[in-house]
Amino acid sequence: MADKQLDVKPAEKRAVEAYSKRRVALREEYIKQITNPHRHGTGEGGILFDSGIQRFMSMRATEYDHFKATPKTSLYGLGFVVIPIIAYGYMLKSSRDAQEHKYRTGQVAYKDRRFKFV
Amino acid sequence: MLLARESVFRSSYFSEFFLFMVLFLMIILFCSFGSVDLFSFYLFFEGRLVPTLFLILGWGYQPERLQAGIYLILYTLFASLPLLVGVIGVYNSSGLLCFFFLSDPCLSRVFFYFCMVFAFLVRIPLFLVHLWLPKAHVEAPISGSMILAGVLLKLGGYGLIRVMVFLVNFSFNLNFFWISISLLGGFLVRLVCLRQTDLKSLVAYSSVAHIGIVVCGIMTVNYWGFCGSYVLMIAHGLCSSGLFCLVNIVYERTGSRSLLVNRGLMCLIPRMSIWWFLLRSCNMAAPPSLNLLGEVVLFRSLVSWSWLTILMLGGLSFFGAAYTLYIYSYSQHGSFYSGIYSCSIFYVREFLLVFLHWFPLNLLILFRDVVSFWL
Numbered sequence: 001m002a003d004k005q006l007d008v009k010p011a012e013k014r015a016v017e018a019y020s021k022r023r024v025a026l027r028e029e030y031i032k033q034i035t036n037p038h039r040h041g042t043g044e045g046g047i048l049f050d051s052g053i054q055r056f057m058s059m060r061a062t063e064y065d066h067f068k069a070t071p072k073t074s075l076y077g078l079g080f081v082v083i084p085i086i087a088y089g090y091m092l093k094s095s096r097d098a099q100e101h102k103y104r105t106g107q108v109a110y111k112d113r114r115f116k117f118v
Numbered sequence: 119m120l121l122a123r124e125s126v127f128r129s130s131y132f133s134e135f136f137l138f139m140v141l142f143l144m145i146i147l148f149c150s151f152g153s154v155d156l157f158s159f160y161l162f163f164e165g166r167l168v169p170t171l172f173l174i175l176g177w178g179y180q181p182e183r184l185q186a187g188i189y190l191i192l193y194t195l196f197a198s199l200p201l202l203v204g205v206i207g208v209y210n211s212s213g214l215l216c217f218f219f220l221s222d223p224c225l226s227r228v229f230f231y232f233c234m235v236f237a238f239l240v241r242i243p244l245f246l247v248h249l250w251l252p253k254a255h256v257e258a259p260i261s262g263s264m265i266l267a268g269v270l271l272k273l274g275g276y277g278l279i280r281v282m283v284f285l286v287n288f289s290f291n292l293n294f295f296w297i298s299i300s301l302l303g304g305f306l307v308r309l310v311c312l313r314q315t316d317l318k319s320l321v322a323y324s325s326v327a328h329i330g331i332v333v334c335g336i337m338t339v340n341y342w343g344f345c346g347s348y349v350l351m352i353a354h355g356l357c358s359s360g361l362f363c364l365v366n367i368v369y370e371r372t373g374s375r376s377l378l379v380n381r382g383l384m385c386l387i388p389r390m391s392i393w394w395f396l397l398r399s400c401n402m403a404a405p406p407s408l409n410l411l412g413e414v415v416l417f418r419s420l421v422s423w424s425w426l427t428i429l430m431l432g433g434l435s436f437f438g439a440a441y442t443l444y445i446y447s448y449s450q451h452g453s454f455y456s457g458i459y460s461c462s463i464f465y466v467r468e469f470l471l472v473f474l475h476w477f478p479l480n481l482l483i484l485f486r487d488v489v490s491f492w493l
Binding site: 030034039040041043044045046047048050053056057060061080081084085086088089091092093095096099114115 | 182246294295297298299301302303306315316370371372373374376378379421422423424425426427430455456457458459460461462
C-alpha cells in the first residue's frame with residue numbers, strides 16, 4: 001500500500017527512500033557502538049563520538065581566532081561597552097558630586113541624610 | 119585540591135611534583151596573606167604565578183593551555199610592574215612600608231594611585247582586563263581552577279583593601295570610574311554567561327560577574343563596602359571552587375565540558391543534583407548562603423554611595439539568577455545525552471569534597487557578626 005502513493009513524485013520518493021536508508025544505517029551503527037559491552041564493562045565513562053557536537057564545540061572554542069575587526073564589530077564594542085561605561089560613569093560622578101556638594105554646604109542637615117552611617 | 123585531582127595519584131603522573139607545587143603554592147599564599155609590609159606582599163603576590171603556571175602547563179588537558187599560561191603571565195606581570203613602582207613611591211614618600219603605619223595618605227601623585235590599583239584590578243579581575251581568567255580556568259586542571267577561583271582572585275581584593283587605606287584622597291575623586299566599569303561589566307558578563315555552552319567557561323565568567331560587585335564595594339571606601347566585599351570574597355571562593363569541583367566530577371565521567379552533552383544529569387547521578395542545586399542557589403545569593411549576606415551588605419553600601427547604582431544592581435541580580443537557573447535546569451533536568459557510556463555514580467571522596475565547600479557556605483551566615491565585621 002505504502003509504495004503505491006500516487007501524490008508523491010518519483011524523484012521525491014527516491015530522495016525519501018535514500019534518506020531513510022542512510023538513517024537506518026546510521027541508527028544501526030549507533031546502537032552497535034552504544035551497546036558495546038566491553039566499553040561499558042570497563043566503567044571508564046566517556047561519550048560516543050559525535051562529529052556534529054565536536055564541530056560545534058570547536059567552533060565555540062575558536063570563535064576569537066576567526067574574529068575580524070570591522071567597522072560593524074567596532075561599533076558593537078563601542079556602543080555596548082565603551083560608551084555605556086563612560087556615560088554611566090559620568091552620571092555616577094555627577095550625582096555623587098551633587099550629593100556631596102549639598103552635604104558639604106549644609107543644604108541638607110545631618111539628621112536628614114538618607115544614609116548616615118558608613 | 120588533592121581530593122579533587124585523585125587521578126594524578128592513581129595514574130602516577132608526576133604525583134610527587136604535583137604535590138610539591140600545590141604545597142609550594144599554599145605556602146606562598148599563606149605568606150602573602152600574612153605579610154605585614156608592602157614589599158613582602160608584592161614578592162609573594164608575584165611568586166604565586168610560578169606554581170600556578172606549572173599547574174596549568176603541566177597538568178592541563180588541552181594544547182590551548184599554552185596560550186592560557188601566556189595570557190595569565192603577561193596580563194599579571196604587565197600590571198604588576200607599575201605596582202613595584204608604586205611600592206617604591208610609597209617608600210620614598212613615607213619612609214616605611216609596614217601596613218600598620220601606612221594609615222595616612224602618603225602619595226601625592228595620581229600616577230601612583232593608578233600604579234597601585236591597576237595590578238590588583240587585573241588580578242581580581244576587573245571587566246575589560248578579565249580575558250585571562252576564562253582561558254586560565256578552562257585550561258587549568260581542577261586543582262588549578264579551585265585555587266585560582268578560591269584564593270588567587272582574592273589576593274587582588276585583599277591587596278585593594280590594603281592599599282585603599284592610604285589612597286583615600288584620590289579614591290574619593292577617581293573610584294567612580296572603576297565602579298562604572300564593574301557594574302556595567304558585571305551586567306554584560308552575566309549576559310555572556312547566558313550564551314555559554316562550556317560549563318567551566320560559564321563558571322569562570324560567573325566569577326568575573328561576582329567579583330565585579332566586590333570591586334564596587336571596595337571602591338566605595340565605605341566600612342560596609344569593605345565588610346561586604348570581605349564576606350563575598352570568602353563566599354565566592356567557596357561557591358566557585360565547589361562549582362568547579364562539580365563540573366570536574368561530571369567531566370571525569372563524560373569526558374566533555376559541553377552543556378549539550380552534560381544534560382539531564384538528575385537521571386544519571388541523582389545524588390549529585392542536590393549539590394548542584396545547593397551550590398547554584400548559593401551562587402545566585404539565595405538564602406541562607408553567605409553570598410546573600412555579602413550581596414545585601416554590598417548593595418546597601420553601593421546604594422548609599424549613589425542611588426544610580428540601583429539601575430545596574432537590579433539588572434545584575436536578575437540576570438545572575440537567570441543564568442544560574444538556566445544552567446541548573448539545563449544540566450539537571452530533561453533527558454540525558456544518549457551517547458554516554460557507563461560510569462561510576464559517585465565516590466565518597468567527591469561527596470566529601472563538595473560537602474566541605476557547601477558546609478561553611480550555608481552555615482557561616484548564622485555567625486554573621488563574627489564573619490562580616492572583622493575589619
